[in-house]
Amino acid sequence: MEYLQSKLHPFGHGGDLSTAAEQTGFATEELLDFSASINPLGPPAGLLNFLGTHLPQLTVYPDPACRRLLAAISSRYQTSHSIVAGNGAGELIYLVMRALPTGEVLIPVPSFGLYEQGALAAGRKVSYYYLQQCNNFALDLQTFCAAVAQVRPVLTVLCNPNNPTGTLLSREDILTVATACAKHGGYLLLDEAFLEFCPDWHLRSLLQNIPPNLLVLCSMTKIYAIPGLRLGYLAAHAKITESVKKQREPWSVNTLAQLAGEYVLSDQEFTRQTVEQVSRLAQKLVYQLNSFLQLRVWPPTANYLFIETLVMPSFVLQKRLLAEKILVRDCGNFRGLAPRYIRVAVRTERENETFVAALKRIFSLSEGK
Numbered sequence: 247m248e249y250l251q252s253k254l255h256p257f258g259h260g261g262d263l264s265t266a267a268e269q270t271g272f273a274t275e276e277l278l279d280f281s282a283s284i285n286p287l288g289p290p291a292g293l294l295n296f297l298g299t300h301l302p303q304l305t306v307y308p309d310p311a312c313r314r315l316l317a318a319i320s321s322r323y324q325t326s327h328s329i330v331a332g333n334g335a336g337e338l339i340y341l342v343m344r345a346l347p348t349g350e351v352l353i354p355v356p357s358f359g360l361y362e363q364g365a366l367a368a369g370r371k372v373s374y375y376y377l378q379q380c381n382n383f384a385l386d387l388q389t390f391c392a393a394v395a396q397v398r399p400v401l402t403v404l405c406n407p408n409n410p411t412g413t414l415l416s417r418e419d420i421l422t423v424a425t426a427c428a429k430h431g432g433y434l435l436l437d438e439a440f441l442e443f444c445p446d447w448h449l450r451s452l453l454q455n456i457p458p459n460l461l462v463l464c465s466m467t468k469i470y471a472i473p474g475l476r477l478g479y480l481a482a483h484a485k486i487t488e489s490v491k492k493q494r495e496p497w498s499v500n501t502l503a504q505l506a507g508e509y510v511l512s513d514q515e516f517t518r519q520t521v522e523q524v525s526r527l528a529q530k531l532v533y534q535l536n537s538f539l540q541l542r543v544w545p546p547t548a549n550y551l552f553i554e555t556l557v558m559p560s561f562v563l564q565k566r567l568l569a570e571k572i573l574v575r576d577c578g579n580f581r582g583l584a585p586r587y588i589r590v591a592v593r594t595e596r597e598n599e600t601f602v603a604a605l606k607r608i609f610s611l612s613e614g615k
Contacts, residue, residue, distance in 0.1 A: 259359070260591075261282030269568070270568050277571050277572070277573050278601070279573050279591070280573060280575075280593060280601060282473065283409075283440065283548070284467070284468055284471050284473055286549070286593045287471065289470055289510070291516075293509055293510060297505060303505070306501075308501040312499050315499070318512070323454065324454055325456075325481055327456050328484040329479050330480050331479045331499045332494070333499055333500075334473075335465040337476075337494075339361060342490060345489040346401055349399060350372070350373055350399040350400060352374075355375070355377065355581040356408075356580035359580065361403045376582050383411040387422055391422065399427075401435055403434075406420065406441060407440055407548050409440065410575065410587070412548060412552050413547070414547050415450070420434075420436060424460050428458075433460070438453070438463065439465035440468055441548075447521075461480060466510065470506075476499075477507050527592050527598065530595070531546075531592060534602045538605060541553055541554065542556060546592070549591060550589055550591050551589070553588050554586055559585045559586060560586050560587055563608070570607070570608070572604055574588045575589040
């Protein structure tokens with residue numbers, strides 16, 4: 247099976263089953279996707295039937311202002327701040343980069359690649375703050391705030407928990423960075439895409455407490471397992487969201503996505519069950535993976551695991567797992583990471599067992615056993 251590392255992540259993102267199938271010759275349906283960190287429980291019960299009954303609404307244009315969806319978001323999270331919906335959090339990242347005043351962007355790395363791509367697409371200069379493995383890739387507040395003071399970026403970006411490392415920041419940590427940004431008139435974009443998977447997310451989220459220079463970005467595709475619909479939202483002060491709306495193309499959030507958003511937000515028990523079950527699944531998977539001397543596993547904080555491969559490059563391990571019809575996220579194309587890290591989604595117990603069994607075969611062969 248021929249394999250080219252550079253061709254497997256053409257968009258710098260997990261979940262690209264079509265490219266993986268093209269590389270391997272397998273059908274997409276044959277592959278177990280551990281590369282995209284989506285809720286292993288699937289969407290809330292009844293969602294697909296609900297959308298099926300509303301298919302006739304596809305004959306009319308969607309509401310460009312997403313009124314009912316935004317009202318549902320405001321009600322669910324009790325935020326009084328202005329909200330704008332987007333075609334996934336990815337679209338909103340690009341819109342923010344175009345909407346804010348001109349200036350530099352500061353990004354701690356490794357982190358989600360779309361921050362850099364969106365900034366560069368908007369013609370912005372990007373500076374990087376490199377997180378250190380010796381500090382378990384945790385953000386050092388003192389030196390990071392010093393970097394903010396030195397670079398004086400118009401926009402600083404934080405991801406909490408960070409993707410792919412899973413490191414977490416407290417609400418106080420984030421407010422400290424927001425204050426450092428405000429001292430020179432800068433903004434802070436906080437990405438909470440995976441935060442609802444954390445048992446104490448309500449103690450960490452800034453949705454209900456947004457300083458004037460803070461933008462909170464949320465994804466609805468991960469926790470509700472609807473990545474094919476593309477749905478996210480941004481909460482900020484009205485002046486910022488109005489600037490973002492001016493950059494957005496008309497009708498970017500389709501009718502089914504708006505309906506799905508309203509439906510899933512009404513089921514609060516679903517997120518409670520998700521956190522409980524995913525936490526249990528993650529802990530069991532970590533316990534199993536810690537038995538491999540060939541791996542170093544970071545403690546899980548959301549629905550994915552950050553792993554260092556100690557005996558082979560990450561792209562080699564990815565290739566061998568693909569031969570087992572399992573796709574993991576090779577993190578070699580994350581800025582700030584050497585090619586020895588992978589990210590693995592937490593899936594169902596049976597699928598996790600399949601992954602562990604594949605690793606046993608791979609490492610047994612590599613040791614000549």
